Amino acid sequence: xxxELKVGVRHSAAVTVLDLHGDxxxxxxxxxxxxYHQAIDDGxxxxxxxxxxxxxxxxxxxxxxxxxxxxxxxxxxxxxxxGLSTHYQKIFRMVGLTQYAEVYDTEDLxxxxxxxxxxxxxxxx
Amino acid sequence: xxxxxxxxxxxxxxELGFEKVAMGAARSVAQKMGFSNDRILDLQTAIAxxxxxxxEHGNRLNSAQRVEVVMTVExxxxxxxxxxxxxDAQFTEPQIYDHHNHRGMGMYIIKQLVDExxxxxxxxxxxxxxxxxxxxxxxxSTSPRPQGESGL
Numbered sequence: 001x002x003x004e005l006k007v008g009v010r011h012s013a014a015v016t017v018l019d020l021h022g023d024x025x026x027x028x029x030x031x032x033x034x035x036y037h038q039a040i041d042d043g044x045x046x047x048x049x050x051x052x053x054x055x056x057x058x059x060x061x062x063x064x065x066x067x068x069x070x071x072x073x074x075x076x077x078x079x080x081x082x083g084l085s086t087h088y089q090k091i092f093r094m095v096g097l098t099q100y101a102e103v104y105d106t107e108d109l110x111x112x113x114x115x116x117x118x119x120x121x122x123x124x125x
Numbered sequence: 126x127x128x129x130x131x132x133x134x135x136x137x138x139x140e141l142g143f144e145k146v147a148m149g150a151a152r153s154v155a156q157k158m159g160f161s162n163d164r165i166l167d168l169q170t171a172i173a174x175x176x177x178x179x180x181e182h183g184n185r186l187n188s189a190q191r192v193e194v195v196m197t198v199e200x201x202x203x204x205x206x207x208x209x210x211x212x213d214a215q216f217t218e219p220q221i222y223d224h225h226n227h228r229g230m231g232m233y234i235i236k237q238l239v240d241e242x243x244x245x246x247x248x249x250x251x252x253x254x255x256x257x258x259x260x261x262x263x264x265x266s267t268s269p270r271p272q273g274e275s276g277l
Contacts (some may be wrong), residue, residue, distance in 0.1 A: 002142030025141065054181075058143070058173055093238050095230055099270040104173040 002027060003056070007035035009042075015111045015119075016044035021053035032111030036068055045077055046119045049101075058072030062095055071101035075081045078119050082110040134153025135194040137176065139184035139209075143195045144176035146183060147207075154196050155203055167238040168205070168257050174231035175207040183251045200241075201259045210250040225239045 005022035016039045022028075039047055049065070053055070072079040082090065082104040092098055104110035135150055137143040148169040155165045173205040176192055184190040235242055241256040 001140070001145060023142075026143070056173075058177055059171075059234055063230065087163070087170070091234065093172065094234065097266070 003075055004030065005031050005054075007031050009035050009039050012048075012111050013115055015046045015114050016042070017050050017107060017111070019047045019050045019053060024051075024057040024065070026060035026064070028061050029064045029069070032064060032068060036071075040075070040077065046114050047072070047079045048107060048114070049079060049081045050083045050107050050110075051081065051088065055085070056084075057088055057091070059095075060093070061099060066100055068071055069097075073100070076121065078114065080104060080106050080110050080114065099114055131198040132207035133196040133198070135196075136191040137194065139180045139187050139190050139192060141177065141180055141186070142150075142194075144173045144180065147172050147176050147192075150194070151196060152204060152205075154198060155257075158203060159197060160257065161202070164257060168203070168255070170241075171235045171238045171255050172205055174235050175205075175255065178231055178253075179207050179211075179251065183211035186209070189239060202256055203259075204256045206252060206254045208247070208250055208252050223225070 003022040005020060005024060006029040006097040008021070010017050010019065018032075018035050018039065020032075021027075024032075027100070036047070047117075049067060049068075069074065069079055079100045081092070083106070089103055092103060102110075104113065133154060135147055137146050151168055151172050152165050155168055156272045160168070172194070176194065179192040180186060183190060187257065193206075195206040195208070197204040202230070209213065232244075235253070239255040240258050242255075243254045244259075245252050
């Protein structure tokens with residue numbers, strides 16, 4: 001019934017993009033953590049969490065995202081969010097998640113903003 | 126949809142993921158009643174949180190127990206009751222959402238998204254009742270709903 005989350009890791013310019021496909025619920029933790037650490041181990045310091053392939057996020061999933069954002073902040077990694085529907089952008093604001101990460105409508109906007117700020121230039125290409 | 130009260134009962138297994146069945150049913154009913162897509166998304170998210178809570182904390186993932194979802198269609202409102210069989214349900218009010226450790230986030234989300242909500246502990250288990258009202262003149266809005274204190 002639940003659509004298991006799969007996370008793809010790819011590079012766009014000097015930024016690493018994590019593409020989320022499936023449900024972001026309590027079952028998403030190991031896959032999200034795996035993908036994040038894969039990117040970090042590969043040298044990424046600027047990441048975009050792309051939710052364009054996700055249409056169901058619940059509070060347990062949001063708590064996992066917040067944990068990831070907290071870990072990124074501790075490790076001086078810039079992590080931003082894109083691809084959320086208007087509804088989930090509202091939910092993320094509601095629970096204060098936007099205190100932890102900037103949210104952009106599209107991947108292009110997120111990547112461009114990181115490039116403009118010179119973030120992620122040492123990331124793998 | 127015909128006038129007068131109509132009631133739809135669903136029984137879903139206490140297995141995470143089946144909350145989507147309730148979300149889908151609620152979408153069908155709310156669409157038929159004329160709710161905007163934004164309001165339907167709000168209701169679906171609230172139902173998902175209520176069902177997930179009932180599955181995990183009420184029925185403790187016991188597959189032998191079901192979560193009952195009752196949708197009551199009224200002239201200008203849709204009420205959704207979610208019942209679990211947790212005998213030790215004690216709360217009657219949602220926990221205050223703590224932004225630091227994220228406890229109570231699901232209940233906080235429900236309160237923000239529906240017009241009225243009430244939690245109660247029944248002899249047979251826990252129950253949450255959520256209500257959204259039709260607003261014929263209101264367009265889609267991305268703003269959170271006003272805090273819905275129960276008037277039930």
